[in-house]
Amino acid sequence: QQPVQSPQAVILREGEDAVINCSSSKALYSVHWYRQKHGEAPVFLMILLKGGEQKGHEKISASFNEKKQQSSLYLTASQLSYSGTYFCGTDPNDYKLSFGAGTTVTVRA
Amino acid sequence: DGGITQSPKYLFRKEGQNVTLSCEQNLNHDAMYWYRQDPGQGLRLIYYSQIVNDFQKGDIAEGYSVSREKKESFPLTVTSAQKNPTAFYLCASSGWDGSYEQYFGPGTRLTVT
Numbered sequence: 001q002q003p004v005q006s007p008q009a010v011i012l013r014e015g016e017d018a019v020i021n022c023s024s025s026k027a028l029y030s031v032h033w034y035r036q037k038h039g040e041a042p043v044f045l046m047i048l049l050k051g052g053e054q055k056g057h058e059k060i061s062a063s064f065n066e067k068k069q070q071s072s073l074y075l076t077a078s079q080l081s082y083s084g085t086y087f088c089g090t091d092p093n094d095y096k097l098s099f100g101a102g103t104t105v106t107v108r109a
Numbered sequence: 110d111g112g113i114t115q116s117p118k119y120l121f122r123k124e125g126q127n128v129t130l131s132c133e134q135n136l137n138h139d140a141m142y143w144y145r146q147d148p149g150q151g152l153r154l155i156y157y158s159q160i161v162n163d164f165q166k167g168d169i170a171e172g173y174s175v176s177r178e179k180k181e182s183f184p185l186t187v188t189s190a191q192k193n194p195t196a197f198y199l200c201a202s203s204g205w206d207g208s209y210e211q212y213f214g215p216g217t218r219l220t221v222t
Binding site: 002032034040041042043044047087089095096097098099100101102 | 140142144150151152153154157159165167168199205209210211212213214215216
């Protein structure tokens with residue numbers, strides 16, 4: 001079962017913040033976040049493991065609420081380079097990921 | 110440099126022909142995956158393999174076949190039984206399970222007419 005991502009798309013001005021949500025119907029072992037630029041391969045951002053801590057990478061951070069089977073990705077003080085489609089991938093501990101449909105982020109100057 | 114290579118980048122085929130997409134990794138990863146991506150959509154898992162000579166069907170395996178004879182290689186064959194094969198195909202590799210990040214190849218864009 002694919003996780004559900006929201007919103008589908010978001011438009012930001014440089015410096016603004018955004019939150020992307022990922023919700024699963026299954027108990028999760030890990031949540032992955034990836035960013036894909038148009039026509040390119042997805043690039044890994046971070047993993048959140050069950051029982052682990054909130055992760056961060058510069059001004060992009062994420063949280064994982066195991067009880068609610070949800071994860072959120074936080075884009076802080078967005079830059080032009082943050083534009084792309086963000087995917088969450090969820091693993092209920094069966095050795096493979098199910099990916100959400102993606103959230104398209106457009107950052108404008 | 111370590112990484113994943115996929116070839117070719119663009120592939121054109123006539124309907125009714127089988128076609129094989131190449132995927133090679135030199136990251137010494139145990140697990141390898143094939144995904145299909147349609148325009149504006151997420152990634153859907155076709156097949157995955159955690160060890161040599163073993164592989165499992167993903168969510169959309171019908172019309173596809175794979176082999177894993179070497180740790181480094183995981184080719185995907187799109188058969189004529191696949192009803193709608195035109196798509197962007199991505200290969201990925203990772204450590205054993207979902208606690209490891211997946212590294213993606215550059216993808217192959219297959220067009221069948």
